[in-house]
Amino acid sequence: MRVIEFTPTPEQFAYTFGGVAPVMRIAPGTALQLWSQDAFNFALRSTSDLSSQKVDLRFVNPQTGPFYVEGAEPGDTLAIHIVELTPARNFGASAAIPFFGGLTSTPVTSMLQEALPDTTWIYEVDSDRQMVGFQARHSDFELALPINTMLGTVGVAPGAQEVRTSLVPERFGGNMDSPEVRAGTTIFLGVNVDGALFSLGDGHYRQGEGESCGTAVEGAMNSLVIVDLIKGHAPAWPRFENDDFWMAVGSARPLEDSWRIGNVEMVRWLEELYGLHTMDAYQLLSQVALSPIANVVDANYSVVVKAPKSILPTATAYDGIHADLRARAATLLG
Amino acid sequence: MRVIEFTPTPEQFAYTFGGVAPVMRIAPGTALQLWSQDAFNFALRSTSDLSSQKVDLRFVNPQTGPFYVEGAEPGDTLAIHIVELTPARNFGASAAIPFFGGLTSTPVTSMLQEALPDTTWIYEVDSDRQMVGFQARHSDFELALPINTMLGTVGVAPGAQEVRTSLVPERFGGNMDSPEVRAGTTIFLGVNVDGALFSLGDGHYRQGEGESCGTAVEGAMNSLVIVDLIKGHAPAWPRFENDDFWMAVGSARPLEDSWRIGNVEMVRWLEELYGLHTMDAYQLLSQVALSPIANVVDANYSVVVKAPKSILPTATAYDGIHADLRARAATLLG
Amino acid sequence: MRVIEFTPTPEQFAYTFGGVAPVMRIAPGTALQLWSQDAFNFALRSTSDLSSQKVDLRFVNPQTGPFYVEGAEPGDTLAIHIVELTPARNFGASAAIPFFGGLTSTPVTSMLQEALPDTTWIYEVDSDRQMVGFQARHSDFELALPINTMLGTVGVAPGAQEVRTSLVPERFGGNMDSPEVRAGTTIFLGVNVDGALFSLGDGHYRQGEGESCGTAVEGAMNSLVIVDLIKGHAPAWPRFENDDFWMAVGSARPLEDSWRIGNVEMVRWLEELYGLHTMDAYQLLSQVALSPIANVVDANYSVVVKAPKSILPTATAYDGIHADLRARAATLLG
């Protein structure tokens, strides 16, 4: 399979989903080897680089793309299979940005208290051991943590003529900040505009569920993905599939609405997969679901609802495209 | 170790945390072998038993207890170690109770739409295979699911002179409906009244995270637990420990408040365990947390925030009482 | 009409709805002249009395009562008509209690930021001009504000065997902190236990809608009320009526759930008052409702939904008991 490589120049960084001209047209089935800048736009390189001085929140999460997928029309389904995610830098950065994050007031959850101390952490990458090094800033503590690469943002252009910043997760995907967006996962997104206008970025070398402080171990990333197209069948909200789980992601506020969305979407998917009546799909999901929180820090909060394949009957979605993409990926990884 | 057995008569069922005289006084360190009735008070025995006709929502989740723990005073910490949970009946029941559950309007999330159809599912227990059988009610579908026993409710009397129904999860524990409340877990609850007044119930043969439809595979349960006492050190919110995780549970509304509580409590715990500054504990937790949702259907919603021991330095909480309880449990199971 | 006067001793203060023995039995139709202590238990008498040092949040909002209303049974409706509310002290107090209030993090909306500065304000009462005096604490600013007396708490014992602190508003009324609970208003509460066990307290000399900082101009109050009983017809949530409005109050979290409850209850009331189909009541309410927020600081948040009598056809609720109580009140004030 042919692999197209693309590394954007800073001028090519996209800071929105929608509203940006495509960097390239690709055919369905194309494999892309992409480089993405880190979420901070490489502004935090040492612990003395403070986010309040160096980071402009209007220009974060620079996206690589968008790519115009030939033949994609509104109502279609884009399938993005993540083959491999590799750190593209020898360190990652994280920060407690003032009035940003989950355990602080923000401009939206607005209060009168002072900000938490602006702090930057730098994580050295140990490629051999596949670890990143946490070094406490106000305490005497060090810890090597396993690298678990993932992408914070994968999305298409929104519907209804909207343009949203790359900080937003929504129906179009976007900044879901879910650890499930990792190698081996296929992401299904409903297409809203001709060409879908797919982009990705916001690489994380690792991230806890919820992304409490608002930032992961952020780093430039090399992403190998296969982008394919399913005519029609657009899901209402993003769906994921890997070898172990069927998944749906809701992104909204308050957090229970995110959870409700993910559940309703999974009820619909179980109906389709197993020919179930709504009430039976609802009951079955109630007893088998896993429900990790993805983020509670972005413009919308995200919840992933997962149904484990291991305890469910064998089934295929979208004519088995996930297994097919896995096979194609294997040829790339050879 | 001496094991005290107790099976309540129906007149002894407690439907509240607080407000009920203890059924027994026990010394710290006592092992209890307890029988608890199912959440529906055994009202749903076949699929023709409908919750709207048979279940009185003022008398559900009958508790076994409360037990007066000698020496327990406000500010102390009760440690409840779950040794073993075994189904006490050959079937479990689940129901879509009208206007109860996560994907329907309720008396609190109040709307004008009609109720979903009142439906009861019966799950036969296959003890040999350790499975329960899901049988769809409106579709032609059967599936055996693994038994994963857990307790929906474990709690003590609330503070501030309150009495809460056994449907409520809060600072005192209660109806957290978390799959983490299973064999091998130690639950730490702050004591609010003399004797702590601990009770448990609401056995689940299995439950998905979130408990979408509002009810698990509900069944009578035999619970073997060890109850111990730590003087002082009451956590602000429930903490759990098992061999794999440090955990804290927040129960509130909206769901992001539950998540915030669990995170802040875990930040405090990491500070204690590793001598970390608040900001460093916040950063560390951000990169290592797991955050499964427990329930989005009860009077408060519950989120569990977990820090994995496998990637953290060895540490002990409460003088290593969890490991000690594990050892004592082993002698009981011996 | 006979008026029963009652001033509780400190030992008689009730800090919960439910769980307290009645101070007195009264017949339906009784007028009560009641004194209530201020919300802080008279702990803040000067600006140097700080809430963090003087106020125990487990013992605030001392209630006067409860009163056992003869003949009141579950399912009945208690009608409490407020005849007159008069400051019983020559000053009121307000405070920014650390981690309490609407523009700060709290133990439930939990964050890691520092508390706002603990501050107490004292408002002198000018009885002649019917004003209270605001004196800024950190600025050079004084302002006389009109006295608008109201009661923060009016409630009955909860259902389902619960006991709730006097900080909680819920289906049983309680700490709604609504400026509508003032002279001229009749409050309808569903009875949950024999005798209803009605109490009141938390007098406010004035309060803005929302009660942003968490405390009003708090003061001891003389309350003249008439308590009457309607057999049956218990509303699901508190209803208010005065000469100008039909009202319903929802108390829940998040705030949209409070609003939904108040709206659904008002839809039901409009159906009853005018014989309307649900959809027509929904439409009519959509075009005429007023929706002031009562509080966003208590254990539940409260919203009042109001339908203005001035633009609606004449109607009577509960056989016109509000007009009748107004007439009886006039004889007391005469």
Place this chain on the structure above:
Amino acid sequence: MRVIEFTPTPEQFAYTFGGVAPVMRIAPGTALQLWSQDAFNFALRSTSDLSSQKVDLRFVNPQTGPFYVEGAEPGDTLAIHIVELTPARNFGASAAIPFFGGLTSTPVTSMLQEALPDTTWIYEVDSDRQMVGFQARHSDFELALPINTMLGTVGVAPGAQEVRTSLVPERFGGNMDSPEVRAGTTIFLGVNVDGALFSLGDGHYRQGEGESCGTAVEGAMNSLVIVDLIKGHAPAWPRFENDDFWMAVGSARPLEDSWRIGNVEMVRWLEELYGLHTMDAYQLLSQVALSPIANVVDANYSVVVKAPKSILPTATAYDGIHADLRARAATLLG
């Protein structure tokens, strides 16, 4: 004063804030006489026109504009004074759109229940009496209600390169659906892009607070407004001023976040108006605020926080521009 008249052709309707080329350039201080189409795009003309068949939710709230205000730069403040709003049609329409509104589940507050019955109500305009006629659809009930014209949407282009549909209220104003957006009110909006790109629409002949069913008495509107510019001083969130109130509007989810935003913005405004310390402004607002809910049905929910001028010292904002605009408006109406 010169008045520019503008009536858009259907091709000129804007369905977004941002992302649309201006229809005209105007100088600060210009008066505009504008016609706007109703929210439904004139699709509902009789009760047999059902929203599920006639209304495309991607093309509602057609905006008149945007107007490029010469000299407006990011960080400036646009002042839009509403001089007069007059119904431009002899009837208005309202609808219970399936899965849209406050007392139904929606695609975001997602549940499994059936939709409420799709219903359209037509309100005849009686210009002489200044009334609209409510006619129940499922009941025998008619009622004339006073016309209280207002605009559902007034906004500028968003910041951060975003484009939002005209269904969204946010920092840029937009679909706030507040009854305070009526004749006599000056609206202050922060400018995000050169020219501000101001537009308005979504005329309501009347609307209850909260807009429970999701739609007001929607109708084409003639709007006479004066648009002026203040260099700098952009408020973080929309501020309103009329002769009676200082106001700030928060639009977010959950609803308590909207309320928090409105309160914090009003605290900031009181600090500016009276030279108050934050804590004193917080205290003062707590005792004087009115807090009507504007909408709980849009993409964000809106709350208005109001400080009454009648009980506050005289003050002027933005060099007294509101009084000046009132005077200029008088010359237009003269």
